[in-house]
Amino acid sequence: MSNPLLYVAGLPKFDEVKPEHISPAIDSLIAEGRALVEQLATSTEVPTWENFALKLEDHSEKLGRAWSQVGHMNAVVNSPELREAYNENLAKLTDYGSDISQDERLYAKFKAIQSGGDFAKLTPTQQTIINHEVRDFKLGGAELPANEKARFKAVSEELSKLGAKFEENILDNTNDFKYIVENVADLAGLPEDAIEAAAESAKADGKEGYQFSLHFPSYMPVLQYADNRALRETLYRAYATRASELSKPEWDNTALISDILKLKQEEARMLGFKNYAELSLATKMADTPKQVTDFLDTLAKRAKPYAEKDMRELLAYAKKLGINDLQAWDVAYVSEKLREEKYAFSDQEVKQYFPESKVLAGLFKVVETIFGVQVRKAEAPLWHADAAFYAISDAQNKPIAYFYLDLYARNNKRGGAWMDECITRRKKANGIELPVAYLTCNFSAPVGGKPALFTHDEVITMFHEFGHGLHHMLTQVDDYSVSGIKGVEWDAVELPSQFMENFCWEWEVLRHMTAHVETGAQLPRELFDKMVAAKNFQAGMQTVRQIEFSLFDMRLHGEFDPNGKQTALDLIEQVRDEVAVVRPPKWNRFPNSFSHIFAGGYAAGYYSYKWAEVLSADAYSLFEEMGTLSVEAGSRFKNEVLAKGGSRPAMESFVAFRGREPSLDALLRHNGMTT
Numbered sequence: 001m002s003n004p005l006l007y008v009a010g011l012p013k014f015d016e017v018k019p020e021h022i023s024p025a026i027d028s029l030i031a032e033g034r035a036l037v038e039q040l041a042t043s044t045e046v047p048t049w050e051n052f053a054l055k056l057e058d059h060s061e062k063l064g065r066a067w068s069q070v071g072h073m074n075a076v077v078n079s080p081e082l083r084e085a086y087n088e089n090l091a092k093l094t095d096y097g098s099d100i101s102q103d104e105r106l107y108a109k110f111k112a113i114q115s116g117g118d119f120a121k122l123t124p125t126q127q128t129i130i131n132h133e134v135r136d137f138k139l140g141g142a143e144l145p146a147n148e149k150a151r152f153k154a155v156s157e158e159l160s161k162l163g164a165k166f167e168e169n170i171l172d173n174t175n176d177f178k179y180i181v182e183n184v185a186d187l188a189g190l191p192e193d194a195i196e197a198a199a200e201s202a203k204a205d206g207k208e209g210y211q212f213s214l215h216f217p218s219y220m221p222v223l224q225y226a227d228n229r230a231l232r233e234t235l236y237r238a239y240a241t242r243a244s245e246l247s248k249p250e251w252d253n254t255a256l257i258s259d260i261l262k263l264k265q266e267e268a269r270m271l272g273f274k275n276y277a278e279l280s281l282a283t284k285m286a287d288t289p290k291q292v293t294d295f296l297d298t299l300a301k302r303a304k305p306y307a308e309k310d311m312r313e314l315l316a317y318a319k320k321l322g323i324n325d326l327q328a329w330d331v332a333y334v335s336e337k338l339r340e341e342k343y344a345f346s347d348q349e350v351k352q353y354f355p356e357s358k359v360l361a362g363l364f365k366v367v368e369t370i371f372g373v374q375v376r377k378a379e380a381p382l383w384h385a386d387a388a389f390y391a392i393s394d395a396q397n398k399p400i401a402y403f404y405l406d407l408y409a410r411n412n413k414r415g416g417a418w419m420d421e422c423i424t425r426r427k428k429a430n431g432i433e434l435p436v437a438y439l440t441c442n443f444s445a446p447v448g449g450k451p452a453l454f455t456h457d458e459v460i461t462m463f464h465e466f467g468h469g470l471h472h473m474l475t476q477v478d479d480y481s482v483s484g485i486k487g488v489e490w491d492a493v494e495l496p497s498q499f500m501e502n503f504c505w506e507w508e509v510l511r512h513m514t515a516h517v518e519t520g521a522q523l524p525r526e527l528f529d530k531m532v533a534a535k536n537f538q539a540g541m542q543t544v545r546q547i548e549f550s551l552f553d554m555r556l557h558g559e560f561d562p563n564g565k566q567t568a569l570d571l572i573e574q575v576r577d578e579v580a581v582v583r584p585p586k587w588n589r590f591p592n593s594f595s596h597i598f599a600g601g602y603a604a605g606y607y608s609y610k611w612a613e614v615l616s617a618d619a620y621s622l623f624e625e626m627g628t629l630s631v632e633a634g635s636r637f638k639n640e641v642l643a644k645g646g647s648r649p650a651m652e653s654f655v656a657f658r659g660r661e662p663s664l665d666a667l668l669r670h671n672g673m674t675t
């Protein structure tokens, strides 16, 4: 037992794990898993929680624990050896996972437990796990007659191919487009770094002048800042017609859209659903497509007057700039000018008030106060000198969870910020296994003897990821598969994370997290007020835009007939008639590059962005009612939402916490959309 990845008696041995440990550990765990499955599948015993489901849970945990360390190190201390071992073993695990999920002998045993006389004697959590297993086997096609199974498999393989092709077409079109501006005088208004980047891009291709592309860092500054209206129009036109018949035929996604929709409908109907929207919602918090479209319609009705007000303000300001016929390629430009005039402050100015130690202390203080816990530094083997380890204890000073914190960007670390599970809480024969989380960010490291300074956005990111972490760490669930964030519906996962963000907009909380790096002064109230006003700038317009995308997605996968006469483009025009305030030109081909829903797994799920915002704002409104740092509200949130994880439906948890179903009011109020 010298392979550190197989060590389960304590915290991971990050100081010992090497790339050469990965394949032997994963091979032996997969072999063990396959042997276990064979033994369970061929056993003649009547299947029970103990002799069947629990054994699979035990093995999932062992495998999950080893792989979590590999995945984490691959993300934060990457090397060619690590990457190779990671990819090789990821492929093996994908195979193993799909074999298990297709094994009908296992499915039969889960069903036998579900319909057996002892099912009622299982704990509600164990019942949920069995129910999820049976549901997932069904959605994987396990109930289909033999002759339909092959077709079902072919459809899902075809769908993943078409999705990949959809994405490739956008990427190829995006990569192909290059536009040269010869004279720097035609780039007035653009920030210096955008001009420099364009000069470098031209030079790299052996050209003179300034080269722009449709990649966001090149495209967006032009739309936002370039005074040259013709340049904005040229780039907008290329961007808005990507992967369409108005671009090159080989990249046209129009036929793919239709094929993907037809196959998704076929898949849904084989499984007994009326349409794909119903299939998508089978595993989500929202119950029916109607519930989602009603939600979006109601939100649209309430947001639209504010969107129209935003639009009137924008049109008036455009006239001041000499633009009397505002076009789609003027919107970002005029908005930016208006924003600058209304709320002039810089991120750099704000950043001086948020040194790392103040921010962390402030975050921990919020968590300690409302959830009745303590956060303290602790010791553990680490993968890098920048990382740190913390313990969370209860009011009696007994440890209940741990987390690793790795804050700074560096070479060989994946970008972005995220929370991941290291160890998941569960009850074992010898006691409770305590949960451990990884919290990873990519903030600027300290330089020149000064502490690390965070922008307000970074502070928000920190609170957001910590919210995911709390969901994982404050769980009280005893069984692996629905403990912490496991088994939580996809459209409810962002509730705790977005909930935590609210504290970053609370003056009484935020001001104690600030101390100017040079003077030690608190953030001035006046600056904070500007930050809040800027947050809500054009909130109405942004809300109806998100609703437009969400409604289009939901109707496209619900009521839309992919074999009918109406096209996806007709449908989005119809949705715009109802909700949009900014009308793009007729030649805009947005659906052709909407990869979230055609390639990214968000089909009939795009609404979840707004859905989760409503949940988190409404959850937070209890703290507004009872007191920002209310211990009572905190303990309700902890006990009814965080503690329960995936062990019961998210709607039940929400209602238990809030005393009623979610309401839109708080979100609208937080976005300044109330009279």
Ligand SMILES: [Zn+2]
Pocket (backbone or CB within 6 Å): 464, 468, 494, 497
């Ligand atoms: Zn998140």
